[in-house]
Amino acid sequence: MxxxxxxxxxxxxxxxxxxxxxxxxxxxxxxxxxxxxxxxxxxxxxxxxxxxxxxxxxxxxxxxxxxxxxxxxxxxxxxxxxxxxxxxxxxxxxxxxxxxxxxxxxxxxxxxxxxxxxxxxxxxxxxxxxxxxxxxxxxxxxxxxxxxxxxxxxxxxxxxxxxxxxxxxxxxxxxxxxxxxxxxxxxxxxxxxxxxxxxxxxxxxxxxxxxxxxxxxxxxxxxxxxxxxxxxxxxxxxxxxxxxxxxxxxxxxxxxxxAKQTDIKPKLTHVVQIEPSVAPSGQGLKKRHPEPFLFFVSRCAAGFARSIDEAWKKGANAALRLDWAV
The missing domain is CATH 1.20.1070.10 (Rhodopsin 7-helix transmembrane proteins)
Structure with a gap:
């Protein structure tokens, strides 16, 4: 025992x-x-x-x-x-x-x-x-x-x-x-x-x-x-x-x-191209331009060019800090 x-x-x-x-x-x-x-x-x-x-x-x-x-x-x-x-x-x-x-x-x-x-x-x-x-x-x-x-x-x-x-x-x-x-x-x-x-x-x-x-x-x-x-x-x-x-x-x-995301640039989701032959002029008449105009409408800008510029500057600053931080 x-x-x-x-x-x-x-x-x-x-x-x-x-x-x-x-x-x-x-x-x-x-x-x-x-x-x-x-x-x-x-x-x-x-x-x-x-x-x-x-x-x-x-x-x-x-x-x-x-x-x-x-x-x-x-x-x-x-x-x-x-x-x-x-x-x-x-x-x-x-x-x-x-x-x-x-x-x-x-x-x-x-x-x-x-x-x-x-x-x-x-x-x-x-x-x-x-x-x-x-x-x-x-x-x-x-x-x-x-x-x-x-x-x-x-x-x-x-x-x-x-x-x-x-x-x-x-x-x-x-x-x-x-x-x-x-x-x-x-x-x-x-x-x-x-x-x-x-x-x-x-x-x-x-x-x-x-x-x-x-x-x-x-x-x-x-x-x-x-x-x-x-x-x-x-x-x-x-x-x-x-x-x-x-x-x-x-x-x-x-x-x-x-797990981090590599692409930190904003994606341009809508692209509208106006052909040279139908590009509007300031007088309401059609005017031929040497190059086509491209209008980029981002999700965050809601179609306003100034908002796009401001959002890009603000997002770029944040993205720069995040790029170093991650």
Whole structure:
């Protein structure tokens, strides 16, 4: 009976230790596959994007490639190398220690991109600087935490002693995401005051994806900030979510980029051509002109040339800002 009870205790321990990390690790690997597919679509569809934007996407993909290798190594260590001896998992594998700073760099790059987008749309410095300062606080907290993780001897003692840094890091990430999402959404909403429907359509698309992706990343960071201090230590469920979180952040960036609309110029829907032989003159008589007249009637202008000109200037300014922002 004692042997059966001991075996039951071992199986229960393995379930609580390996189960959450294994499930979240596999989901993280699947999300990395989604990230790779989206990056391929981005580089093939948006070849004319600015080199800085391409470099940002490349940096996220490369960092997440390293994170993918760390997650794979962690799963191998926990399911193969330590098979039958869960006591070895009192200290998390070195690959998981390396995954902590890599996840922080992914989040920092993505948040810096959204802060830059906010600055391009609002042309004001207070909120972008505030959001970037919050992101820097989260980054420094995570780097300090990761440097101490390499020297841990027991996961429970480590989490008890470093819980303030973990909570500060994820609360700062969530606050930065929420502030940036709300500010970008408001800035995009103000840009909708434009009569060119193609520009308005692109703004609506960006507004939708900004709110959805921003809420996903901020809610996940807030969930980690709440779960890590409250769950029973050692918190392997929180560790699993931590491994999953950066791939959610990276995919949120690629979704917002791949979903954008490339054509931001207004479409001229009605073209009326008056032949040279019937072009009206100022005296009410037919007058032959050397070139035919083309009258373009846009959806937003309602047939008035002055409205077309004003709408084009206003839409061009909005489109220029959006072109840099997306």
């Amino acid at each position: 004692n042997s059966f009870k001991r075996a039951s205790d071992i199986n229960s321990g393995l379930t609580l230790i390996i189960g959450p990390v294994l499930v979240c690790g596999l989901l993280s690997v699947a999300l990395f596959g989604c990230l790779a597919c989206q990056s391929y679509l981005y580089f093939t569809r948006f070849k004319s994007d600015h080199v800085v934007l391409k470099a940002t996407v490349s940096a996220v993909v490369l960092v997440q490639l390293g994170h993918f290798a760390c997650v794979t190594s962690t799963l191998w260590t926990m399911t193969v190398n330590t098979y039958g001896d869960p006591s070895q998992l009192k200290v998390i594998p070195v690959a998981a220690d390396l995954a902590i700073p890599l996840s922080a760099f992914t989040a920092f790059i993505v948040q810096a991109f959204y802060v830059f987008r906010l600055w391009m749309l609002s042309k004001k410095g207070f909120l972008p600087i505030l959001c970037e300062m919050i992101s820097v606080v989260a980054q420094i907290s995570t780097l300090i935490l990761s440097s101490r993780a390499f020297y841990m001897t027991d996961l429970t003692i480590f989490e008890d002693g470093r819980m303030e840094l973990m909570t500060l890091s994820f609360v700062a990430r969530a606050a930065c995401d929420l502030l940036t999402t709300a500010a970008i959404a408001w800035s995009l909403y103000k840009e909708r005051d434009c009569e060119i429907k193609s520009t308005v359509s692109m703004i609506d698309r960006l507004l939708k994806w900004t709110i959805e992706t921003g809420l996903v990343t901020s809610l996940m960071a807030l969930t980690l900030a709440i779960l890590l201090p409250t769950l029973k230590q050692p918190d392997y469920f929180g560790l699993g979510l931590w491994l999953l979180w950066p791939n959610v952040v990276g995919n949120s960036l690629l979704v917002s980029l791949v």
